[in-house]
Amino acid sequence: MSTPHIAAEPGAIATSLLMPGDPLRAKFIAEHFLCDVTPFNKIRNILGFTGTYKGRPVSVMGSGMGMPSLGIYAHELYTQYNVERIIRVGSCGAYTRALSLFDVLVANSAWTESTFARFYSGHDCKIAYPHHDLNMQLFSTARAMGVEDRLQLARVHSSDVFYRHDAEDYRDIYRDYGCVAVEMEAFALFHIAQTLQKQAACLLTVSDCLETGAAVTSKQREQAFTSMIELALETLVE
Numbered sequence: 001m002s003t004p005h006i007a008a009e010p011g012a013i014a015t016s017l018l019m020p021g022d023p024l025r026a027k028f029i030a031e032h033f034l035c036d037v038t039p040f041n042k043i044r045n046i047l048g049f050t051g052t053y054k055g056r057p058v059s060v061m062g063s064g065m066g067m068p069s070l071g072i073y074a075h076e077l078y079t080q081y082n083v084e085r086i087i088r089v090g091s092c093g094a095y096t097r098a099l100s101l102f103d104v105l106v107a108n109s110a111w112t113e114s115t116f117a118r119f120y121s122g123h124d125c126k127i128a129y130p131h132h133d134l135n136m137q138l139f140s141t142a143r144a145m146g147v148e149d150r151l152q153l154a155r156v157h158s159s160d161v162f163y164r165h166d167a168e169d170y171r172d173i174y175r176d177y178g179c180v181a182v183e184m185e186a187f188a189l190f191h192i193a194q195t196l197q198k199q200a201a202c203l204l205t206v207s208d209c210l211e212t213g214a215a216v217t218s219k220q221r222e223q224a225f226t227s228m229i230e231l232a233l234e235t236l237v238e
């Protein structure tokens, strides 16, 4: 079986899937966290792997950057490969000094300026929500792991534009829509999942702060990701 962007055999993808933006991070997760790993996709180097975590099947696949890219993969995974749950694990830029580098956010909603929903489902909404039960499960797993106090619920801005000509207009988005951080994919994931009656959630590590200009190094980014990935994997195999 093959879809335009994923070449996987039937049953080669688990029903629970972890989705970082970077395909090389998907490879890193497969190599460092999963056992019995089999690759299932190489098309366009959007690498996908299935393995086991604590004996339970789980897949990991990159989304690429931005909602058009994530939208392609999430749609094909949900509609053609029987994927039921996707947890995005990504990084975000903080809009407020109330957040610090390395803080881990659980998105409780994503606001966007994008027309993605209008053209995906015909519903021109600008706010999308994760699956309630999956979000609750993230917190109960975090509690069991003793890391619940490190999580913060947050509305995020899913932006179509990384380099904005007016570098200060994020302040309006913070003020008007209550978004405390920016990334580029969560809205599309939530909207697709909701439309298809599937499950989605999103964990984000703060990698930079727009107010202060502070940013983590790439090495630090790798380490910061580890706790988020463990939490997502523990949640997916529960």
Ligand code: HPA
Pocket: 091, 092, 093, 159, 162, 182, 183, 184, 207, 208
């Ligand atoms: N903008 C958009 N996406 C991001 C950022 C940012 O500043 N940081 C991490 N992901």
